[in-house]
Amino acid sequence: MVVPEDAETPGHSWVAPGHAVRASNPTVGSFRRDLSASADDGALDVHVVFNDARLQQGDVSLFDSHPYRETDVRVSHDLSTAELREALYEDVDYFHFVGHVTDSGMMCPDGALDTRTLARTGVKAFFLNGCRSYEQGRALLTAGAAGGFVTVDDVADDDARSVGEMAATLLGVGFPLYGILDALELAGTPADRYTILGDGQSNVRQSHSNVSILHEFDTDAVRAASGAWPVSLHHYPHRKSGIGGMSAYSHTDTSSAVYDASVRETTLPQSALDEFFADSGIPVLVDGTVRLTDDLSVEQFR
Secondary structure: OEOOOOOOOOOOEOOOOOOEOOOEEOOHHHHHHHHHOOOOOOOEEEEEEEOOOOOOOOOHHHHOOOOOOOEEEEEEEOOOHHHHHHHHHOOEEEEEEEOOEEOOEEEEOOEEEOHHHOOOOOEEEEEEEOOOOHHHHHHHHHHOOOEEEEEOOOOOHHHHHHHHHHHHHHHHOOOOHHHHHHHHHHOOOOHHHEEEEEOOOOOOOOOOOOOOEEEEEOHHHHHHOOOEEEEEEEEOOEOOEOOOOEEOOOOOOOOOEEOOOOEEEEEEEHHHHHHHHHOOOOEEEEOOEEEEHHHOOHHHHO
């Protein structure tokens, strides 16, 4: 495993020997599959598998976080090796596995399913949220997936749950994979144990504004401010909303600017607060926790 030097960018792609952590590890095949796939306006198919009753399951409603698009979420428990194999054969936009992973494969009640035995998969994007799932995820990439998250070391159960829930929220509103990994680091979660397989610019659906921006607030700075709230805008260009487009901001004091991978420091005027929190599906990072404006209000910052 390789740890790339910090290039002061929100995302990295590692195309040298070895396998990088906290970066995207693309393959030619993953680029081709991502280009041929489309995050269209249809319903997003999500399959969440909980294969260990001892692990905390998390909030599956977070997968259905897009304000204007439908999401079909299916939840399964304790799949056998045969059932898990069939689940990986099925066409699905996003497959989220919560359970134990070993060198032998993904653990099931009757043994382990080694994804290296799969000739194909219908899964587009995945998250194997178990310890040391890199090799199993790599096999899914080889079998036909476009990309996903894996772990390169052991992860604590509580950390795995918080990371999984944050990924679900941001994927649901259209964030690319690399933007989610960067948001994990901004939130102070142990992102050094996670990495991306495939194209980090992959996303399973388009955001409702066609751009991916994370609004970051610090409640101490907000309470000390008068007249306007300080806010950091983190930009994550990807796919159709790539670098070079123009972005306009309907709530903050920032004027229109070229859409790039920068962080812009600006303010949110007091007069725009109610309107901002009334807008649905905007991801906000508040003191290390990703929330949507649907679940926030002005009163919670005071």
